[in-house]
Amino acid sequence: AAIVEHVFHVGNVLVKPLCNEQMIPAVNGTLPGPTIKVREGDTLVVHVINNSTYNITIHWHGVFQLKSSWMDGANMITQCPIQPSNNFTYRFDITGQEGTLLWHAHVVNLRATLHGALIIRPRSGRPYPFPKPYKEVPLIFQQWWDLDVGLLNLRPAPLCDAYLINGLAGDSYPCSKNRMFKLKVVQGKTYLLRIINAALNTHLFFKIANHNMTVVALDAVYTTPYVTDVMVLTPGQSVDALFTADQPTRLYHMSISPYTSAHGIPVPANNPINGLIVYEGATSSSPASPLMPWMNDVATAHKFSSNITGLVGGPHWKPVPRHVDEKMFVTMGLGLDPCPPKTKCIGPYGHRYAGSLNNRTFMIPERLSMQEAYFYNISGVYTDDFPAQPPRKFDYTNFKVQTDSDFKMMFPERKTSAKTIKFNSTVEIVVQNTGIISAESHPMHLHGFNFYVVGYGFGNYDPIRDASKLNLVNPQLRNTIGVPPGGYVVLRFIANNPGVWMFHCHMDAHLPYGIMMAFIVQNGPTPDTSLPSPPSNLPQCTRDPTIYES
Ligand code: C2O
Numbered sequence: 001a002a003i004v005e006h007v008f009h010v011g012n013v014l015v016k017p018l019c020n021e022q023m024i025p026a027v028n029g030t031l032p033g034p035t036i037k038v039r040e041g042d043t044l045v046v047h048v049i050n051n052s053t054y055n056i057t058i059h060w061h062g063v064f065q066l067k068s069s070w071m072d073g074a075n076m077i078t079q080c081p082i083q084p085s086n087n088f089t090y091r092f093d094i095t096g097q098e099g100t101l102l103w104h105a106h107v108v109n110l111r112a113t114l115h116g117a118l119i120i121r122p123r124s125g126r127p128y129p130f131p132k133p134y135k136e137v138p139l140i141f142q143q144w145w146d147l148d149v150g151l152l153n154l155r156p157a158p159l160c161d162a163y164l165i166n167g168l169a170g171d172s173y174p175c176s177k178n179r180m181f182k183l184k185v186v187q188g189k190t191y192l193l194r195i196i197n198a199a200l201n202t203h204l205f206f207k208i209a210n211h212n213m214t215v216v217a218l219d220a221v222y223t224t225p226y227v228t229d230v231m232v233l234t235p236g237q238s239v240d241a242l243f244t245a246d247q248p249t250r251l252y253h254m255s256i257s258p259y260t261s262a263h264g265i266p267v268p269a270n271n272p273i274n275g276l277i278v279y280e281g282a283t284s285s286s287p288a289s290p291l292m293p294w295m296n297d298v299a300t301a302h303k304f305s306s307n308i309t310g311l312v313g314g315p316h317w318k319p320v321p322r323h324v325d326e327k328m329f330v331t332m333g334l335g336l337d338p339c340p341p342k343t344k345c346i347g348p349y350g351h352r353y354a355g356s357l358n359n360r361t362f363m364i365p366e367r368l369s370m371q372e373a374y375f376y377n378i379s380g381v382y383t384d385d386f387p388a389q390p391p392r393k394f395d396y397t398n399f400k401v402q403t404d405s406d407f408k409m410m411f412p413e414r415k416t417s418a419k420t421i422k423f424n425s426t427v428e429i430v431v432q433n434t435g436i437i438s439a440e441s442h443p444m445h446l447h448g449f450n451f452y453v454v455g456y457g458f459g460n461y462d463p464i465r466d467a468s469k470l471n472l473v474n475p476q477l478r479n480t481i482g483v484p485p486g487g488y489v490v491l492r493f494i495a496n497n498p499g500v501w502m503f504h505c506h507m508d509a510h511l512p513y514g515i516m517m518a519f520i521v522q523n524g525p526t527p528d529t530s531l532p533s534p535p536s537n538l539p540q541c542t543r544d545p546t547i548y549e550s
Contacts, residue, residue, distance in 0.1 A: 001041035001123070006034065008058065010114065011051040018146045018162055019175035024113040025052040025105075031167045032140045032198065033103075033116035040098050041123050046090045048082055055081035058090060059106035060118060061236060062219055062479040065448055068092040069371060069499025070534045072447055075107040076364045077502050077518060078371045080541035088539055096316050097450075098122050099220030100138070100194040100238040109508055112143065115198045120220055122315065129314050130216045130225065133192035133242060137183055139275075140166050141206070141233070141256050143199040163199065163256055163273040172271040181275035183254070185245040192216075193241045197233035200508035203259040203301070203441060203482065206231050207290035208277060209252040213241040215308055219478035221450060222311040230293060232259050232301040234443030236480040236506035245279060251287035252277040260295045261441040261485045298485060301441070305482060306456050309474040320452050320472045321494055325425035329461075330357050331390040332483065332505075332515060333436035335410040337361065355505070355513030356412035358390045362504075362516035363416045368541055370418065371500040374520055375531060386419040386517050396460045397486045399435030409436060412514075419517065421495040423524035428454075429503075430461050432488045441482040442515065446493065448501040450477045455490030466490070480506055495521045498531040 013026045027033035038044055050056055059073035071092040072078040082088045098120050105114035117138040122128060143160040162169045162176075170180035185191065193213065197204055207230050215226040217240035231239055255272035272292045293300045311317060337354035339345035345352035354361040365373070365381050373381035392405060401407055421427060429451075431444055454470040455461075470490060483489050504516035523530035 001043065002039065003043045003045060004036070004038045005045045006036060006047070008033070008046055008048045009051060010048060010056055012053060017144050017164055017167060017169050017176060017179070018173055020146050022146070025054050025056070025110060026113055027116065031113055032142065033114060035117040035119060035138055036103065037119045037121065038094055039121045039123050041093070041095055043091065043093050047087065048090065049087050050082045050084055053084055054110060055083050055107055056110060056114065057081050057106045058103055058114070060090070060092070060101070060103050061445070062097070062101040063092065063094060063118070064096060064497065065092055065499070066095060066497055067532060069448065069497070069501070069531060070538060072499070072501070073106050074447060074502050076366070076369050077500055079369050080539045081107055082539050086539060088537065094120055097220045098315060099217035099222065099240050100196060101220045102196045102198055102238060104198065109200060111198070111508065112200050116140070117194060117196055119194055126315070129222050129311060130242060131190065134186070134189035136192045136194060138166070139193055139195045141195070141197045141199055141204050142167065143202060144169065160202070163202070163204070163258070165254070165256065165273065165275040168275070170274045172273050182278055183275065184278045184280060186280050187245050187249060190242050190244045193243055195233065195239045195241060197235055197237050199235050201235060203232055203234045203261065203443070204256045205259050205293050205300075206233065206254070206256050207292060208243060208254045209288040209290040210247050211243060211252065213243045215239055215241045218308060218476055219450065219480060221316070221477045222314040223476065224309045224311055224474070226308045228304060230300060230304065232304050234441065234480060234482040234506065235508070236443055236445050245277070249279040250282050250285060251279070253287045253289045255290050255292055257292040258295055259293070259297065259301050261298055261301065302484060308476060310477050312474045320454065320475060321426040321492060322472060323426060324428040324492065326388070326421060326427045328388045328419070328427065328429045329390065329432065330429055331359070331396060331432045331434050332357060332442055333359060333409060333412060333434055334513065335412050335436065337411065337414065353513055354412050354414070355510050355515035357515060357517050358387045359409055359412045360386065360417055360517070361412045361414045361514035363414050363514065365416050370416070370518060372534065374500055375534065382416040382418055382518070384418050384420045384520060386417040388419070396432050396434040414514070417517065418500065418520045420520045420522060423498060423522050423529060424494065424496050426492060426494050429491045430455070430488055431483050431491065432461055433483045433486060435486075441485050442510065443480050443482045443506040444489070444503065445480040445506040446501065446503050448497050448499065449493040449495070450479050451491040451493040452477050453481050453489055454492055455488070456484070458484055458487040461488040461490070495519065497521060498523045498529065
């Protein structure tokens with residue numbers, strides 16, 4: 001195993017993906033930022049030098065951070081941010097996982113421009129569980145705002161102006177026709193596409209004209225090979241897929257288009273956003289284009305999301321735990337909260353929107369990170385009373401305000417609350433989408449662990465009917481899952497890593513709405529299974545930290 005070292009200079013740079021030049025914070029001057037390549041078992045060391053004007057943290061999305069919770073980079077959860085003109089070095093081992101992940105800033109909307117690929121190859125001498133590809137190609141999908149005021153002053157981010165593939169908007173937009181991502185391929189060769197949805201707020205469909213792809217991993221976990229002509233990725237998800245240049249020599253578009261998941265309103269896809277596959281020897285002619293799914297094509301998204309299975313017996317596979325120690329039922333809601341003074345609120349009656357889990361709107365701490373408060377036993381930063389159930393039962397997917405207690409569900413409690421979990425226990429979470437939040441898919445992401453997606457369906461979860469249908473044999477094992485519109489997922493994970501870990505919606509627009517909670521995984525019996533002391537140079541909070549503004 002090696003030590004892989006990077007220096008991240010975070011600075012404000014000028015870029016021009018569309019028509020206007022924009023000043024954005026970027027790592028080493030590029031959008032997307034640098035690709036990190038490691039092998040499983042390596043130690044990754046990243047020196048972050050903050051020359052930007054923003055407070056930042058960097059999160060290694062999907063990395064287990066075994067015994068290195070202090071390196072998770074979750075702003076005000078595991079650390080206070082790195083302030084301008086300050087540095088911090090992230091250092092952690094990458095073990096027990098292979099495939100494609102991403103790194104991104106974890107402070108307000110900064111991940112819009114501070115992100116990049118994190119590629120984990122097998123240890124040297126270990127093969128992939130699929131034929132060795134000729135080449136590997138990172139494909140990073142992004143959202144772009146052509147604003148001169150600066151995206152970062154707006155929260156939540158407004159509708160975006162464009163989508164990008166590897167920083168390039170391509171031929172769907174004015175000003176960017178000649179700035180399109182191009183992949184040159186040799187006929188007959190197979191490529192491993194390492195696909196990441198780094199968009200802040202949009203699920204995206206992906207297709208390549210006239211070609212199939214074979215999915216071999218999701219969120220850096222190998223899957224049973226799955227052949228498809230279309231895929232969908234929620235923000236924060238990644239897919240490894242093989243693609244063989246097995247079609248006639250010419251040009252082909254690879255395209256992305258938004259998946260809005262809204263029920264009922266049939267909307268054709270926007271102009272798809274294109275990159276180009278160029279077969280060696282192809283003369284420039286007009287490229288073949290794929291037909292993209294409609295924006296609300298729930299059926300296509302559901303098929304892709306639910307049909308892929310885990311690679312039982314593959315590298316790092318562990319059987320699904322049969323016994324559950326902690327059962328949780330978590331409802332997602334979107335209610336209202338009185339508008340604080342001197343703030344403009346966009347909700348009805350001058351209120352602001354308040355997303356919630358089990359009718360709690362999560363408040364990011366302002367003075368001290370939760371993990372420092374936990375480690376040093378400092379009270380007043382959070383409470384450990386996150387409820388394992390919603391305050392009451394109701395018809396989740398057909399929620400209507402009829403009674404006083406329905407009305408209360410519209411005004412969630414604002415709190416920084418965590419759920420404490422014993423070391424090594426198996427946690428099962430049913431996440432239920434509700435009518436309180438509109439029929440939209442929400443990508444729930446867990447820090448520090450992968451979860452098995454043992455159940456996935458539409459309607460109200462029924463503990464008797466649906467519990468008997470759980471897939472305990474070959475479910476997906478991953479870190480981010482879209483909870484279907486008007487549906488639910490059932491997740492299991494083993495809490496074998498001490499520390500404070502976020503569980504939240506990976507639509508950035510929903511973070512200020514508090515669709516979030518935290519798990520505190522207690523120490524195990526030995527020093528080796530306990531949360532170590534924080535690194536001595538962990539950034540300190542000032543009296544005026546950047547906080548999530550809502
Ligand atoms: Cu990729 Cu908490 O995030």
